[in-house]
């Protein structure tokens with residue numbers, strides 16, 4: 001998937017920690033420092049207690065495939081298919097699910113419940129958190 | 136004093152096709168003309184307009200005509216109007232119009248949805264495609280993973296049904312097969328040929344488990360409904376259909392962050408606003424932008440248990456035009472074209488008025504459900520002919 005063209009996120013104050021955490025190998029999720037709720041997508045306020053005392057925290061970077069699909073349609077020229085799109089439920093961050101790709105294995109080997117680990121793919125300043133299966 | 140009621144009176148539709156060259160405002164006016172003629176109303180009697188999602192300058196194919204355009208073009212004297220994307224999906228505009236006439240803000244509201252996606256795609260000089268170097272807002276959480284198509288998001292919910300409840304492709308196929316069988320009898324349907332199970336099973340995958348025939352496709356056309364106040368029905372010459380109940384939900388603002396589809400809470404809520412029961416419903420017109428959405432709506436509305444939607448439609452007899460619960464009798468979006476939500480309300484009204492012609496369901500139907508959306512946003516309406 002290294003050569004796959006991808007629309008890239010525009011970095012801003014809210015999302016920078018998430019998209020650049022891969023620079024030191026960490027997957028960072030915004031967390032309320034008062035009540036402990038993880039906040040994703042990141043916001044400058046806690047949706048549980050309304051505290052503005054929020055900060056990004058590194059999580060384990062492992063998780064479980066909540067559900068997935070194998071995309072076969074080339075939505076634009078240069079897009080290599082098939083590839084797996086999955087929702088990954090993150091360990092240690094209750095309620096946080098990331099949409100990502102499961103890479104590094106044949107598409108037919110991905111299933112709900114699979115254990116996966118983050119694998120960052122750098123494109124410029126952004127480190128995309130992709131996932132691969134934990135053998 | 137009984138609560139004031141809102142009614143769908145006239146309904147109308149333009150020609151439907153792909154790569155149409157007729158001006159999208161004129162398509163809208165075509166639909167409005169037909170709705171006015173059926174209701175026996177003139178433009179001078181219209182005092183409200185509601186549309187979804189309003190004119191979208193950045194993506195004109197998706198919505199080339201806003202409420203402002205129609206008001207200006209027809210010289211409507213509006214005392215209330217709405218063109219909004221941040222509502223509980225397309226038919227949220229009809230729910231808002233019903234509330235407006237109940238509250239007395241207007242007497243006759245034109246509700247419309249105009250789509251021009253196929254035409255826009257074929258004329259890039261006139262309708263420049265959306266191209267962005269970077270993404271922000273909710274797009275940033277899926278576009279970098281090439282999960283930009285709604286098919287990929289709905290497919291993931293469908294995959295849960297496959298894995299947890301044993302939903303099969305043969306079961307899912309009945310949505311498209313039923314829609315296409317009905318579209319044969321709808322003169323305005325986009326595709327007027329039946330679909331066989333063999334054709335379905337051998338079609339290419341888009342995003343597993345959804346294949347080509349599980350997805351609607353870009354269509355050009357316009358649909359209009361007039362929502363009238365209960366105390367203005369003496370001005371109307373057609374059979375009115377009462378908006379007996381409605382419900383809507385937003386799960387999460389971003390498709391990919393919703394834990395589960397919004398059809399479920401919406402369907403459950405609908406019954407809290409009415410004494411009717413699922414057994415009273417004569418026909419259902421359920422959003423099928425993707426076939427799987429119909430499965431969720433059938434389960435959400437209590438026609439079967441969660442997880443049993445596939446078994447419920449197995450073989451297709453139950454949801455056929457002469458079955459116990461006729462589904463998408465105009466073809467749905469898969470057969471009749473992606474008119475984006477409004478086609479379902481149009482058809483529910485047509486059936487309750489008995490004006491379905493060759494596709495009219497038997498048995499003098501009096502109660503219908505129509506829905507739009509199902510993903511992060513969902514709207515359901517229960518219509519009744521008193």
Ligand SMILES: [Zn+2]
Nearest residue numbers: 032035046049
């Ligand atoms: Zn908090």
